[in-house]
Amino acid sequence: xxxxxxxxxxxxxxxxxxxxxxxxxxxxxxxxxxxxxxxxxxxxxxxxxxxxxxxxxxxxxxxxxxxxxxxxxxxxxxxxxxxxxxxxxxxxxxxxxxxxxxxxxxxxxxxxxxxxxxxxxxxxxxxxxxxxxxxxxxxxxxxxx
Amino acid sequence: xxxxxxxxxxxxxxxxxxxxxxxxxxxxxxxxxxxxxxxxxxxxxxxxxxxxxxxxxxxxxxxxxxxxxxxxxxxxxxxxxxxxxxxxxxxxxxxxxxxxxxxxxxxxxxxxxxxxxxxxxxxxxxxxxxxxxxxxxxxxxxxxx
Numbered sequence: 001x002x003x004x005x006x007x008x009x010x011x012x013x014x015x016x017x018x019x020x021x022x023x024x025x026x027x028x029x030x031x032x033x034x035x036x037x038x039x040x041x042x043x044x045x046x047x048x049x050x051x052x053x054x055x056x057x058x059x060x061x062x063x064x065x066x067x068x069x070x071x072x073x074x075x076x077x078x079x080x081x082x083x084x085x086x087x088x089x090x091x092x093x094x095x096x097x098x099x100x101x102x103x104x105x106x107x108x109x110x111x112x113x114x115x116x117x118x119x120x121x122x123x124x125x126x127x128x129x130x131x132x133x134x135x136x137x138x139x140x141x142x143x144x145x
Numbered sequence: 146x147x148x149x150x151x152x153x154x155x156x157x158x159x160x161x162x163x164x165x166x167x168x169x170x171x172x173x174x175x176x177x178x179x180x181x182x183x184x185x186x187x188x189x190x191x192x193x194x195x196x197x198x199x200x201x202x203x204x205x206x207x208x209x210x211x212x213x214x215x216x217x218x219x220x221x222x223x224x225x226x227x228x229x230x231x232x233x234x235x236x237x238x239x240x241x242x243x244x245x246x247x248x249x250x251x252x253x254x255x256x257x258x259x260x261x262x263x264x265x266x267x268x269x270x271x272x273x274x275x276x277x278x279x280x281x282x283x284x285x286x287x288x289x290x
Contacts, residue, residue, distance in 0.1 A: 001173050021285065028146045029173055115279060125280045134260060134271050137290050140166060144285040 002026075006108035007035045008099045008129075011070040014114040014121075018144040019074050022112030023081050025142070032084035034106050035074040037067040038095040064089060096132035103139060112142040121145070147171075147285075150178045151253040153244045153278070156215040159259035163289035164219045167257030168226050170287070176255075177229035180219040181247050182212040183240035209234060241277035248282055257287040 007022045009015055019035070026033050040063075042056040054062070067089035078085030086106075092098035103111055116127035126134075134141055152167045154160040164180065171178045187204050216232040223230030237243035248256055261272030279286045 001169055024146055029170075126276060131271065134288055140287055140289050142285055142287045143279050145279075145283070 001029050001031075002110040003029075003031045004106065004108045004110075005031050005033045006099070006103045006106065006111045007033050007074060008095070008111070008113045008133075009035050009037045009070050009074055010095070010117045011037070011066065012114070012118045012120075014116050014145075016073070018112055018114040018142075020077060021144050022142070023074075023077050023083065025112065026078075026083045027081040030083075031110075032086075033074075033078055034102070034108060035071050035078075035085060035087040036099060036102050037070050037087075037089040038092050038098045039063040039067055039089055040095075041091045041093060044093045060091075094129075094132070096129045096136070099129070099133055100136055103137065109139050110142060111137060111139060112144065115143050115145045146174050146176075147255040148174070148176045149251060149253045149255075150176055151244070151248045151251065151256045152178050152180045152219060153240070153247075153256065153258050153274075154180060154182055154215050154219055155240070155259075155262040156182070156211060157259065157262045159289060160262055161215075161218070163257050163259045163287075165222060166287065166289050167255075168219075168223050168228050168230075170255075170257070171223075171228045172226045177231075178223055179247070179251055179253065180216050180223070180230060180232040181244060182216050182232075182234050183243045184208045184212050184234065184236045185240060186236055186238060188238075205236070239277075241274040241281075244274065244278050245281050245283070248278075248284060253284060255285055255287060256282055257289065260288045260290055 005022055005026050007019050042059050071087040075085050090098050150167050150171050152164045154164050212234050220230045220232050235243045
């Protein structure tokens with residue numbers, strides 16, 4: 001069955017709900033998980049950089065600190081469930097790209113992700129990154145709401 | 146974890162792959178499955194009778210026969226895996242509506258289905274039925290690729 005589950009983590013409450021489901025599934029199937037956080041590069045935030053008081057170095061440092069915080073939350077849940085969890089945070093303009101690359105590189109056989117991310121359920125029928133992953137994934141995707 | 150898994154099948158290879166995945170997961174979780182096939186009635190357009198060689202009733206009969214065959218196939222696979230399986234055949238112009246209604250009625254806690262079915266450009270589009278079920282199903286959806 002599923003042996004290595006990829007958990008994309010953006011830190012939103014919706015995604016943590018999916019993470020909890022993914023970890024529970026891993027516990028039942030005796031699989032291991034890989035938690036991934038994708039950081040948007042400074043240039044991808046171009047339209048707001050005039051508003052940002054910080055330069056690229058400070059932004060990137062902050063973003064990776066947040067990443068560590070989110071991934072640590074996932075690690076804690078995994079440890080409580082007694083399942084092996086590795087993680088990584090990467091820079092990519094398009095989170096879905098990093099998600100698919102990581103699934104492939106890590107040999108994951110299932111992706112568990114929320115239907116929506118930070119924008120929440122109000123704006124789109126289906127979150128843009130979830131939609132992209134569903135379109136291009138080689139492995140099954142468990143979509144949680 | 147998941148205890149009652151709905152398996153909507155349209156008879157396409159991908160839907161049967163999804164059914165296999167759903168059955169394997171059910172076996173692992175000690176869950177039961179419910180296989181569902183939805184027959185789409187031919188739209189009644191007056192002049193169409195002259196164009197198509199078969200009548201509405203004949204179409205519906207052969208569609209039901211095919212549907213029952215798909216359901217028998219899935220039930221046999223479930224039985225081989227020692228997974229309790231019930232099945233039903235419905236008729237609805239929009240299959241996704243019947244799928245969502247069935248999941249709600251049966252109290253299913255997971256739906257496992259293919260990312261698209263017979264129609265749609267293979268991997269370029271997310272099937273409309275799958276999209277609808279993810280958005281309106283109310284439960285997690287495992288999308289098989």
